Amino acid sequence: MQRRPSRFLSAALASVLGAAVALAVPAVASAAEPDLTVKTWERPGSGAAPAADEVCTVQAQPVVAGQDASLVPPSLAECFDTLEDALAHVTGSPVPAAEGVAAGDLPRVRAAVEAANARSTAEAGTTADARTTAAAASSLVLGLIHRDAGYKGSQTLLWGKGSNGCFSGSTYGFSNLANFLQNxxxxxxxxxxxCWSTFYDGYSYGGDRRNCTPSCATMGSMDNRASSIVYRPRGTLG
Structure with a gap:
């Protein structure tokens, strides 16, 4: 498996570095001059797209009722040369050569994801004694997001811990897509x-929204606007 170095810096680390730089530069103030310090933050932009020949993976955070999404630590992206490598990283099982995926071959991409999830689920329940440990260590692909309509363009694979995905009622979220350059x-x-997914215009699952039940070939009025995502059990709308 060829793993590419992470190219993303977490928001928290960036904040620490920014504070360090600010402390290193003495402030010069004049009582006769107005305070021109910026008091607001610009909404982070989209950032650079992943290279066309790589697939990035990002782990979801479980969404707990009443939890302050702004306090959940961000997940960073890990990028790979192929979808097969990305799937192997998420599920812990290599993708058989027969399931190789050609770029743009949507049926095979979907089949490869479903097969990888099936292997992860099966391995989590191989024996009764190992079920609890294996289930905790396993993970499933929750979704793929694309930068172009029609499931085209650079893609990012979103995944969550556990062997049941949304089937058992679990809910997963990405509260700030700017953390991994997908805002x-x-x-x-x-x-x-x-899973069904809900895409929100605001961070921490607020503002306008679009439900994908289970998929959206286009995002309609939410095109190029999503800033956070929740994956819920099928049949549940945001």
């Missing part, structure tokens, strides 16, 4: 593992 760039999306 305001999504034009189509697919859901897996028994």
């Amino acid at each position: 305001n760039v999504i034009s189509s999306a697919e859901s897996f593992a028994g």
Whole structure:
């Protein structure tokens, strides 16, 4: 498996570095001059797209009722040369050569994701004694997000811990897409593992929204506007 170095810096680390730089530069103030310090923050932009020949993966955070999404630590992206490598990283099982995926071959991409999820689920329940440990260590693909309509363009694979995905009622979220350079760039999306997805215009699951049940070939009025995502059990709308 060829893993590419992470190219993303977490928001928290960036904040620490920014504070360090600010402390290193003495402030010069004049009582006769107005305070021109910026008091507001610009909404982070989309950032650079992943290279056309790579697939990035990002782990979801479980969404707990009453939890302050702004306090959940961000997940960073890990990027790979192929979808097969990305799937192997998420599920812990290599993708058989027979399931190789050609770029743009949507049926085979979907089949490869479903097969990888099936292997992860099966391995989590191989024996009764190992079920609890294996289930905790396993993971499933929850969705794919694309920068172009029609499930085209650079794609990012979103996944969550556990062997049941949304089938058992679990809910997963990405409260700030700017953390991994996917803010305001999504034009189509697919859901897996028994999930439906909701895309929100605001961070921390607020503002306008679009439900994908389970997939959206286009995002309609939410095109290039999503800033957070929730994956819920099929049949549940945001």
